[in-house]
Amino acid sequence: MALTLFNTLGRSLQPFAPLKPGKAGFYGCGPTVYNYAHIGNLRAYVLHDILVRTLRRAGFDVCHVMNITDVGHLSGDNDEGHDKMLKSAEERGKSVWEVADMYTRRFFQDTERLNIQKPTVICKATEHIDDMIALIQRIEARGFTYLAAGNLYFDITKSAHYGELGLLRLDDQKAGARIGVDQNKRNPQDFVLWFTKSKFENQAMLWDSPWGRGYPGWHIECSAMSIKYLGETFDIHAGGIDHVPIHHTNEIAQSEAATGKHPWVRYWIHNEFLVLDKGKMSKSAGSFLTLQSLIDAGYDPLDYRYFLLGAHYRSQVQFSFEALTGARNARKSLMDRIRERVKVLGTGRSLRELRNKPLPPSFTGGKAGAYLSAFTAALEDDLASPRGLAELWGLLRDPGVAAEDALLGAFAMDEVLGLKLAEEAETPVLEASQDMRDSIEALIAERAAAKKARDFARADQIRQILKEQGIILEDRPAETVWRRG
Ligand code: AMP
Ligand code: ZN
Secondary structure, eight states: OOOEEEETTTTEEEEOOOSSTTEEEEEEOOOBOSSOOOHHHHHHHHHHHHHHHHHHHTTOEEEEEEEEBOOGGGGOSSSOSOOHHHHHHHHHTSOHHHHHHHHHHHHHHHHHHTTOOOOSEEEEGGGOHHHHHHHHHHHHHTTOEEEETTEEEEOGGGOTTTTTTTTOOHHHHHHHOOTTOOTTOSSTTOEEEEESSOSOSSOSOOBOOTTOSBEEOTTHHHHHHHHHHHOSSEEEEEEEGGGIIIIIHHHHHHHHHHHOOSOSEEEEEEEOOEEETTBOOOTTTOOOOOHHHHHHTTOOHHHHHHHHHTSOTTSOEEEOHHHHHHHHHHHHHHHHHHHHHHHHHOTTOOHHHHHTSOOOHHHHHSHHHHHHHHHHHHHHBTOOHHHHHHHHHHHHHOTTSOHHHHHHHHHHHHHHHOOOHHHHHHSOTTSOOHHHHHHHHHHHHHHHHHHHTTOHHHHHHHHHHHHHTTEEEEEOSSOEEEEEO
């Protein structure tokens, strides 16, 4: 069966036909690094991971490119309010570069904990300013720009296909355009390619350019870096649904303006949002849940991955701790079933070895093979992970499937699901995962510091938090040790 993806461009399910046979070029919009990624952002990266893993399992040689938006003012379209990176740096008493570096490291720590594979290319905006300038020059040379009040704008009326991705009705938007629109713009949807006159004060990141010292607009970063690493047209571009009407629409307009090629990207994949029961999660609003906060509440990052896999990426998902607990319980019984099969197989068999074993011919024609085919069909049908999980459960519940076949099938499915089934099954049930251990150690260190500062209320609170997770602390003369209660 061929891989089919829902293409936002055209709003339809389309068979995936790559530009170059056997290869897939994929660009996923990466994080802005002036703060931690929240669990909504991480939903986007789990989707990218499922997409890449599905492509790889289908035999494609995937080049996955991810940008790091390490320039604060690149993260919004308006030249208003604060430079987020600068604000974050001031609040933390650090330089903007230190802030970007720290949150980049934290981001990859989160993605590693979620078992998200590292992209093939990770590129920082600040290291590609020359590429952005060169691309803007091409756009300018082809007559798509105008200068106004020191800034270089993109004129969307010059773009033949503007708004196609978002099915935008420009007349409606013009009529509805309200106050707050930059008076220098000829059209409300025009956007800045290069700023030299900024309303931001104390700009920390500035570069020389043919238009003067300043900084690039928000969207050019993704066009410049994706073209650099994937070529002037490429296969797949992904991001959250919020990026459809502005960021991706403008990326398309300026890329096609520079190269004259249409379509620039052939498949656009967008994930729906994860919402809290209280409403939207926002990075700039500052109040959001991080992966660490889930770990601190006693969950394993893979519980969150399982939770996300339980919903289709094009459905909005409401996060709640009750639902996450449901995912944790489901994952636990999944692991129990795997361990039962391991027991039947007997000791002395390395699961990792089994995981790497090619599927025997008897497997493909048998019952387990049928579950695996159904799993593959589900994932290749627009990445239907909930149906994929159902096939995994079907396989593990079926008494007619021999233990070794069940494990071989489950591990093959796990190449896409990324739930670390083999590694987790080899971890004794009562032993905490590395993430849990790190989190416990961090809380013990925080408790020691609280006691030193005579903040006994916090120290007791930490003991209580750990107790609720079944962890008992024992204070010894030189150290505090922990054990499962
Ligand atoms: P940012 O770091 O804010 O640029 O966002 C990184 C990615 O997360 C982008 O692809 C966004 O579209 C996506 N995103 C932001 N908020 C959410 C959310 N609540 N649920 C799912 N995806 C989100
Ligand atoms: Zn982008």
